[in-house]
Amino acid sequence: xxxxxxxxxxxxxxxxxxxxxxxxxxxxxxxxxxxxxxxxxxxxxxxxxxxxxxxxxxxxxxxxxxxxxxxxxxxxxxxxxxxxxxxxxxxxxxxxxxxxxxxxxxxxxxxxxxxxxxxxxxxxxxxxxxxxxxxxxxxxxxxxxxxxxxxxxxxxxxxxxxxxxxxxxxxxxxxxxxxxxxxxxxxxxxxxxxxxxxxxxxxxxxxxxxxxxxxxxxxxxxxxxxxxxxxxxxxxxxxxxxxxxxxxxxxxxxxxxxxxxxxxxxxxxxxxxxxxxxxxxxxxxxxxxxxxxxxxxxxxxxxxxxxxxxxxxxxxxxxxxxxxxxxxxxxxxxxxxxxxxxxxxxxxxxxxxxxxxxxxxxxxxxxxxxxxxxxxxxxxxxxxxxxxxxxxxxxxxxxxxxxxxxxxxxxxxxxxxxxxxxxxxxxxxxxxxxxxxxxxxxxxxxxxxxxxxxxxxxxxxxxxxxxxxxxxxxxxxxxxxxxxxxxxxxxxxxxxxxxxxxxxxxxxxxxxxxxxxxxxxxxxxxxxxxxxxxxxxxxxxxxxxxxxxxxxxxxxxxxx
Numbered sequence: 001x002x003x004x005x006x007x008x009x010x011x012x013x014x015x016x017x018x019x020x021x022x023x024x025x026x027x028x029x030x031x032x033x034x035x036x037x038x039x040x041x042x043x044x045x046x047x048x049x050x051x052x053x054x055x056x057x058x059x060x061x062x063x064x065x066x067x068x069x070x071x072x073x074x075x076x077x078x079x080x081x082x083x084x085x086x087x088x089x090x091x092x093x094x095x096x097x098x099x100x101x102x103x104x105x106x107x108x109x110x111x112x113x114x115x116x117x118x119x120x121x122x123x124x125x126x127x128x129x130x131x132x133x134x135x136x137x138x139x140x141x142x143x144x145x146x147x148x149x150x151x152x153x154x155x156x157x158x159x160x161x162x163x164x165x166x167x168x169x170x171x172x173x174x175x176x177x178x179x180x181x182x183x184x185x186x187x188x189x190x191x192x193x194x195x196x197x198x199x200x201x202x203x204x205x206x207x208x209x210x211x212x213x214x215x216x217x218x219x220x221x222x223x224x225x226x227x228x229x230x231x232x233x234x235x236x237x238x239x240x241x242x243x244x245x246x247x248x249x250x251x252x253x254x255x256x257x258x259x260x261x262x263x264x265x266x267x268x269x270x271x272x273x274x275x276x277x278x279x280x281x282x283x284x285x286x287x288x289x290x291x292x293x294x295x296x297x298x299x300x301x302x303x304x305x306x307x308x309x310x311x312x313x314x315x316x317x318x319x320x321x322x323x324x325x326x327x328x329x330x331x332x333x334x335x336x337x338x339x340x341x342x343x344x345x346x347x348x349x350x351x352x353x354x355x356x357x358x359x360x361x362x363x364x365x366x367x368x369x370x371x372x373x374x375x376x377x378x379x380x381x382x383x384x385x386x387x388x389x390x391x392x393x394x395x396x397x398x399x400x401x402x403x404x405x406x407x408x409x410x411x412x413x414x415x416x417x418x419x420x421x422x423x424x425x426x427x428x429x430x431x432x433x434x435x436x437x438x439x440x441x442x443x444x445x446x447x448x449x450x451x452x453x454x455x456x457x458x459x460x461x462x463x464x465x466x467x468x469x470x471x472x473x474x475x476x477x478x479x480x481x482x483x484x485x486x487x488x489x490x491x492x493x494x495x496x497x498x499x500x501x502x503x504x505x506x507x508x509x510x511x512x513x514x515x516x517x518x519x520x521x522x523x524x525x526x527x528x529x530x531x532x533x534x535x536x537x538x539x540x541x542x543x544x545x546x547x548x549x550x551x552x553x554x555x556x557x558x559x560x
Contacts, residue, residue, distance in 0.1 A: 059260020116303025
C-alpha cells in the first residue's frame with residue numbers, strides 16, 4: 001500500500017489540540033499564518049508521497065556502500081535528496097539572516113513526522129544537518145557562521161555530529177580524541193569516532209563534522225571537552241570545497257535496519273578543525289544539537305508508527321480469513337490501539353515543539369521549563385510507540401509480516417535504533433526524574449494543572465471520559481510528589497515506568513481535547529482512555545517501588 005502523509009491529522013492537532021495560534025501570535029513567528037502552515041504541510045505531504053516513499057524499499061534492499069573511500073547511497077536517494085534541497089526543506093526553521101525560513105519547530109517537526117514515515121533512512125540526513133545549524137547558530141563565531149550556515153541551510157553541504165567512541169558511549173567524558181593547537185587559530189584533530197550517521201555520502205559536495213575532542217592538559221570528564229568543526233573538504237578563499245582534510249571513513253556498520261543510512265566509523269589523523277564555542281564547553285554546544293535531534297528522533301518513531309499502522313489497516317481490510325480480518329475483534333483491538341497510540345505520541349511531540357517555539361519567542365521561563373520537561377517524554381514515548389506499533393503491524397500481517405518481501409518487517413528493523421541513539425530511552429527517563437524534577441516538580445505540576453483543567457472543561461460534554469483523565473492526573477500528581485522526595489537511586493529505579501505513566505496521562509489529555517473538538521474522534525478517545533490509560537496505575541506502582549527489589553537481585557541471580 002502506498003504511504004499517505006498524515007497532513008490532515010497533523011493539521012487537526014495544530015488547529016484544535018496543540019494549537020499553532022499562540023506561536024504565530026508572537027512577533028518572532030508572526031509569518032507562520034494558518035494559510036502558510038496549511039500550504040507547507042500540503043507541499044511536504046506531496047514530497048513525501050511522491051518522491052520519498054518510492055525510494056523507501058531501495059534503501060533496505062540496496063544499502064549504502066563504501067567504494068574507494070566514498071559512500072555511495074541507495075538508488076534514488078540522490079534524486080530524492082535533490083528534491084529536499086531544491087524545495088528548501090532543510091531551511092524550514094533555520095535563521096533568516098543566513099538564508100533560512102525562520103519558521104517554528106511545530107511545522108518543522110510535523111514535516112519530519114511525514115518524512116520519517118515515507119523514508120526514515122533519508123530523513124535522518126536533513127535532521128542531522130538541521131541540528132548542526134542550530135548548534136552553530138547558538139555557539140559558533142560569526143566568521144564560522146558566515147562560512148558554513150548558508151551552505152548547510154541551502155542543503156549544498158550536510159552536517160554530522162561526532163560524539164561516540166568505542167570506549168565512550170553514554171559516558172561521553174571518557175572520549176580520547178585529541179585536539180592540538182596549530183598556532184594559527186586551527187587545531188589538529190586526531191582520533192576515531194563510531195556510529196556517525198551520514199558520516200559521508202554522495203548527496204552533497206561537502207560533509208561538515210562537529211567533533212568532540214580534548215585539548216592538551218584539559219580536565220578529565222565532560223568539563224575538559226571542546227567542540228570543533230572539521231569539514232571533509234577545507235573551504236577555499238571563495239568558500240567552496242577545497243583540499244581534502246585528513247578525515248576518512250574507515251568502514252560502514254552492518255546494522256539490523258536503516259540500511260539506506262550509512263553509519264560510519266570515522267578516522268581523524270591530524271585533521272584541521274576550528275573551535276566552536278568556548279574551550280571546555282563542547283558538551284554545552286553539542287547538547288544544543290542533541291536536544292534538537294531528540295525531538296526529531298521522537299518524530300522518527302511516530303512517522304514509522306504511522307506508516308506501519310497504515311500498512312496493517314490496509315492489509316486487514318483485504319486479507320480474507322472467515323471474512324476480512326478487520327472484522328475480527330482482536331484484529332480491530334490491535335488496529336485501534338495502534339492508531340490511538342500514534343495520535344497520543346504525535347500530540348505529545350507537537351506539544352513539546354510548541355513549548356520550544358514559545359520559549360524561544362518569549363523567553364518565558366515557564367515555557368522553557370515545559371519544553372525541557374517534555375523533551376525526554378516525547379523522545380522515549382515517541383520511539384517506544386514506533387517499536388510497539390511496528391511490532392503489532394507484523395502481528396496483524398501474520399506469517400506474511402515475517403516475510404521480507406512484504407516490507408512490513410522493515411518498519412520494526414528501521415525504527416528499533418530510535419530508542420537507543422540520541423540518548424537511550426533509559427537515559428531519557430533518568431533525566432526526567434533527575435534534572436527535570438530538580439525544580440521540586442514545578443514544571444510537572446503546571447502540566448498536571450493543565451490536564452485537570454482540561455478534564456473539568458470536558459465534564460459537561462464527556463463526563464465519564466473527563467473523570468477518568470482527571471483521576472489519572474491526581475494519581476500522577478501523588479507519584480510525582482513521591483518522586484521529588486526520594487533519593488536518586490530510588491527515583492532512577494522507577495524512572496522508565498514514571499515516564500511511561502506521564503506519557504499515558506498526557507496522551508489521554510490530548511485525546512480528550514480532540515474528542516471535545518470533533519465528535520468523530522470520540523470513539524478513538526474512549527478506546528484510549530478506557531483501555532490504555534488504566535496502564536498508568538500499574539506503571540506508577542512500579543515507579544514507586546524504589547530500588548530495593550532491583551538491587552536485591554545479585555549478578556549471580558541474574559545469571560552471571
